[in-house]
Amino acid sequence: FGVGSNATSTLTTADTDVIWTNTVLESGRAAVGANGAFTTGFEMQGASLWRSFGIFSIGNPLTQMDVNSGSRIDARTDLQVGGGSLLVRSNVPSASRIDVAGDFGLGLTVASTLTIEDGGYVDVDGTLTIGPLSTLNLNGGTLRVGALDEQGVLNENGGTLIVPEAAGVAPPLAAALTLALLR
Numbered sequence: 001f002g003v004g005s006n007a008t009s010t011l012t013t014a015d016t017d018v019i020w021t022n023t024v025l026e027s028g029r030a031a032v033g034a035n036g037a038f039t040t041g042f043e044m045q046g047a048s049l050w051r052s053f054g055i056f057s058i059g060n061p062l063t064q065m066d067v068n069s070g071s072r073i074d075a076r077t078d079l080q081v082g083g084g085s086l087l088v089r090s091n092v093p094s095a096s097r098i099d100v101a102g103d104f105g106l107g108l109t110v111a112s113t114l115t116i117e118d119g120g121y122v123d124v125d126g127t128l129t130i131g132p133l134s135t136l137n138l139n140g141g142t143l144r145v146g147a148l149d150e151q152g153v154l155n156e157n158g159g160t161l162i163v164p165e166a167a168g169v170a171p172p173l174a175a176a177l178t179l180a181l182l183r
Contacts, residue, residue: 001027001052003042020071021046029054030075033063033084040064040084044071052076056100058086061110067120070095078102078126081112081134090119094142100124104145107134107152116141116159130154 003018020043030052033040040063044050048071056075058065063084067073070090079100090096096119103126106112111133116122118140128145130136130152136143137155144162148154 001025001029002031003033003040019043019045020048020050023048023050025049026051026053028052030056031059032057032065033059042066043068044073045069047071049074055080057082058084060084067096067098072097072099075100075102078105079124080105081107081114083107083110083112085113085115087115087117088120088122088141089115089117092119094121095119097121097123100126102126104128105131106136107131109133111135113137115139116143118159 043066051074053076056079058081061083066087068089104124108131113135115137120141122143124145127147129149132151134152138159139157140159142160148163
């Protein structure tokens with residue numbers, strides 16, 4: 001199932017290409033903004049759920065995806081952000097979520113951005129890889145990963161980062177802290 005693969009639109013604060021409110025979808029493979037020639041703005045709100053049983057891909061430098069207001073992505077395998085930006089936020093703690101049963105690749109070959117704001121929760125059972133041209137902004141909320149491969153930029157501006165301790169190896173300083181920085 002794909003969203004935003006065949007038309008151009010502009011994402012602004014007042015309007016977006018596609019808005020899902022209280023929508024539930026199960027799909028095999030999932031794609032948002034798969035065609036690199038089009039701008040895609042996609043917003044999930046009002047407790048929407050997209051469960052994918054194949055790879056969930058967010059697709060090109062012109063894609064902006066916003067998961068908010070209690071919505072959830074449930075990727076039963078891997079999630080790949082191949083360009084563009086992904087925002088997870090909510091007014092209620094841990095209400096908006098991205099759950100990844102496999103690995104999460106953030107811009108492995110192109111610039112991509114993941115921003116987790118207050119009320120956002122990203123839970124990756126496998127490895128979260130931040131590609132060399134990509135940025136992860138933890139501005140509140142929670143990020144839990146099975147492992148972290150930090151090739152790009154990780155900005156910790158508040159929130160909680162949970163990385164399990166490897167046997168016999170001290171965890172990274174950032175993983176041992178719950179960040180409660182004043183903005």
